[in-house]
Amino acid sequence: MTPVVQLQDIHKIYATGEVQVHAVRGISLDIQKGEFIAIMGASGSGKSTLMNTLGCLDRPTSGRYLLDDIDVSDLDRNERADIRNQKLGFVFQGFNLLARTSALENVELPMLYAPRRISAQEMRERAMHALGIVGLADRHDHLPNQLSGGQQQRVAIARALVNQPQILLADEPTGNLDSKTSIEVMGVFQKLNDEGITIVMVTHELDIAHYCKRNLIVRDGVVVRDELVKDRLVSAQELMKLQQAEIVAKLTHARQ
Amino acid sequence: MRPVATTIIALRALRRNKMRSVLTALGMIIGVGAVIAMVSIGNGAKSQVEGAIASLGQNIVSVFPGSFSTGGARGGWGSANTLTPEDALAIQREISGVVAVSPETRNRSQVLANGLNWNTTIYGESPDFPSIRSWDVSEGTMFTDADVRSASKVAVIGQTIADQIFPGSSPIGQTLRIRNIPFKVIGILATKGFNYFGTDQDDAVIVPYTSSMRRLFRRTTLSTILIQAATKDQMFRIQQETTDLLQQRRAGRDPDFTVRNQLELAEAATSTTRTMTALLGAIAGVSLIVGGIGIMNIMLVSVTERTREIGIRLAIGAHDRDIRLQFLLEAMVLSLMGGTLGILLGIISSQLVSAINGWPVLVSTTAVIVAFLFSGAVGIIFGFYPAHKAAQLDPIEALRFE
Numbered sequence: 321m322t323p324v325v326q327l328q329d330i331h332k333i334y335a336t337g338e339v340q341v342h343a344v345r346g347i348s349l350d351i352q353k354g355e356f357i358a359i360m361g362a363s364g365s366g367k368s369t370l371m372n373t374l375g376c377l378d379r380p381t382s383g384r385y386l387l388d389d390i391d392v393s394d395l396d397r398n399e400r401a402d403i404r405n406q407k408l409g410f411v412f413q414g415f416n417l418l419a420r421t422s423a424l425e426n427v428e429l430p431m432l433y434a435p436r437r438i439s440a441q442e443m444r445e446r447a448m449h450a451l452g453i454v455g456l457a458d459r460h461d462h463l464p465n466q467l468s469g470g471q472q473q474r475v476a477i478a479r480a481l482v483n484q485p486q487i488l489l490a491d492e493p494t495g496n497l498d499s500k501t502s503i504e505v506m507g508v509f510q511k512l513n514d515e516g517i518t519i520v521m522v523t524h525e526l527d528i529a530h531y532c533k534r535n536l537i538v539r540d541g542v543v544v545r546d547e548l549v550k551d552r553l554v555s556a557q558e559l560m561k562l563q564q565a566e567i568v569a570k571l572t573h574a575r576q
Numbered sequence: 577m578r579p580v581a582t583t584i585i586a587l588r589a590l591r592r593n594k595m596r597s598v599l600t601a602l603g604m605i606i607g608v609g610a611v612i613a614m615v616s617i618g619n620g621a622k623s624q625v626e627g628a629i630a631s632l633g634q635n636i637v638s639v640f641p642g643s644f645s646t647g648g649a650r651g652g653w654g655s656a657n658t659l660t661p662e663d664a665l666a667i668q669r670e671i672s673g674v675v676a677v678s679p680e681t682r683n684r685s686q687v688l689a690n691g692l693n694w695n696t697t698i699y700g701e702s703p704d705f706p707s708i709r710s711w712d713v714s715e716g717t718m719f720t721d722a723d724v725r726s727a728s729k730v731a732v733i734g735q736t737i738a739d740q741i742f743p744g745s746s747p748i749g750q751t752l753r754i755r756n757i758p759f760k761v762i763g764i765l766a767t768k769g770f771n772y773f774g775t776d777q778d779d780a781v782i783v784p785y786t787s788s789m790r791r792l793f794r795r796t797t798l799s800t801i802l803i804q805a806a807t808k809d810q811m812f813r814i815q816q817e818t819t820d821l822l823q824q825r826r827a828g829r830d831p832d833f834t835v836r837n838q839l840e841l842a843e844a845a846t847s848t849t850r851t852m853t854a855l856l857g858a859i860a861g862v863s864l865i866v867g868g869i870g871i872m873n874i875m876l877v878s879v880t881e882r883t884r885e886i887g888i889r890l891a892i893g894a895h896d897r898d899i900r901l902q903f904l905l906e907a908m909v910l911s912l913m914g915g916t917l918g919i920l921l922g923i924i925s926s927q928l929v930s931a932i933n934g935w936p937v938l939v940s941t942t943a944v945i946v947a948f949l950f951s952g953a954v955g956i957i958f959g960f961y962p963a964h965k966a967a968q969l970d971p972i973e974a975l976r977f978e
Contacts, residue, residue, distance in 0.1 A: 405893020432581040433893040
């Protein structure tokens with residue numbers, strides 16, 4: 321089976337004024353369908369640039385990027401926009417939902433930019449379905465500021481899913497969440513991955529990376545480590561442990 | 577390009593910011609409202625002046641005597657006393673397109689009847705007078721050509737004379753003494769009211785011009801010759817031909833008359849109000865421009881403020897054209913909404929001005945349509961730059977924007 325993503329010797333050089341920044345120095349990478357990858361690295365390591373390249377937000381300076389067997393490395397701005405719309409789903413650290421816009425309308429947004437026109441009814445049905453997957457169907461009319469951080473991130477995931485993308489790209493999806501909510505959100509990702517969705521996320525939290533199946537560590541623009549996660553964490557179990565710990569804490573507290 | 581989807585997106589974006597949308601449109605509302613109100617008030621004034629001019633008669637060309645000079649003293653217009661009834665007859669005979677001619681004399685005199693007296697103007701006229709001045713005889717009849725030939729002692733009086741001299745009884749058939757000569761009242765003119773210059777037009781007694789010249793005032797010349805043209809567009813030709821004819825009749829002498837045409841008078845009178853309307857409209861137009869700049873200002877601020885939103889849209893698949901169209905549509909919806917509300921505001925406020933001040937107002941359809949189209953154009957013109965700016969954003973930069 322051909323990989324969903326094939327990166328071949330990707331370089332990215334930013335020319336800001338006189339200084340040239342060589343952010344990515346030859347990364348080659350294959351991602352198979354159904355993988356769940358965490359990209360880790362310090363700031364300035366080139367992981368964001370790698371992510372932007374994977375997300376077709378940016379073009380590599382050199383190298384080839386095959387997404388779903390299509391060479392996307394030299395598509396123009398609008399062609400890349402269509403690729404992002406149809407083949408990629410984005411989840412951001414800051415959720416990036418439209419303010420004062422209901423969860424449902426937020427999830428409908430990618431369909432409004434679909435190359436083929438989608439009827440209002442189909443949009444609504446698909447958006448409700450996506451919200452159902454992340455368990456927020458009953459909150460579809462809530463505005464972002466009426467939702468908790470975890471719920472907002474789940475709406476963002478529903479939005480990323482609504483056009484049935486090849487890959488879900490998440491940039492520090494738990495960066496703005498507390499540890500318990502982070503585990504919940506990772507649970508959503510694990511569930512989606514179990515259903516066969518390919519996920520690539522950037523994180524700098526080691527424990528969050530342990531929920532993934534494969535970890536890449538990037539340093540100075542190259543992949544320095546690429547390994548499968550051995551003792552993978554499972555969200556449901558971790559939540560259970562947390563719950564028990566809480567009960568124990570309460571009991572101890574009550575005795576004193 | 578996805579026009580339907582983008583329209584939905586633009587409308588949703590405006591709905592998200594109701595307060596800002598209303599405030600942005602406010603400039604347009606006031607601008608368009610001001611234009612509509614000013615033009616309506618100006619048009620009302622113009623139509624009132626035109627009405628006043630029309631009450632002087634239809635398609636009138638008038639001949640006035642020139643100035644008379646003696647020993648270096650110049651008498652001013654009308655002092656020459658050179659127009660004769662023969663001139664009037666010649667005009668009627670020789671110039672085509674003339675419907676009616678009235679040789680006119682004007683003298684002030686006291687009239688008496690029933691032991692009451694009143695000082696008024698005695699007009700000597702031809703039987704064409706009511707037609708020329710569009711002034712019907714409401715009771716009784718006008719005198720005839722036969723009365724003119726025989727210089728009959730008959731009079732048609734204005735409503736003011738009827739009220740002052742014959743209160744409470746019908747003046748028809750009664751005797752009115754002018755300069756002690758008894759005239760029989762045969763008709764009453766319809767009420768005409770005050771003219772543009774504030775003169776009571778009903779304060780008049782009309783007699784055959786021959787009677788005025790021979791019996792009452794012993795004059796040989798006319799005060800004016802009124803000529804009625806068949807149609808408006810013949811007036812300038814008739815004016816020219818009358819000038820030529822009268823000049824020819826005064827072979828070798830300096831011209832001692834002037835020929836005026838009613839259009840010139842109407843032109844002079846309406847040009848003032850037209851200038852006023854244009855001036856008011858221009859001032860109001862400035863507020864339209866200001867409204868447009870207000871929209872551009874808010875749209876520019878909005879592009880900066882919504883950088884992240886634009887980034888999200890670009891990231892999930894919007895083309896630059898979609899973003900441009902969205903912001904352009906937002907600007908257009910704002911300005912057209914402002915334009916529509918402004919038209920309503922303009923109509924309401926001009927009606928209000930009319931009700932409070934009693935000024936006539938005339939809401940012109942042209943002004944409404946022009947204002948509406950103009951507000952749409954303002955939306956496009958002032959919305960284009962912000963929309964273009966939004967469309968040029970880089971998705972990565974925009975998403976990183978704080």
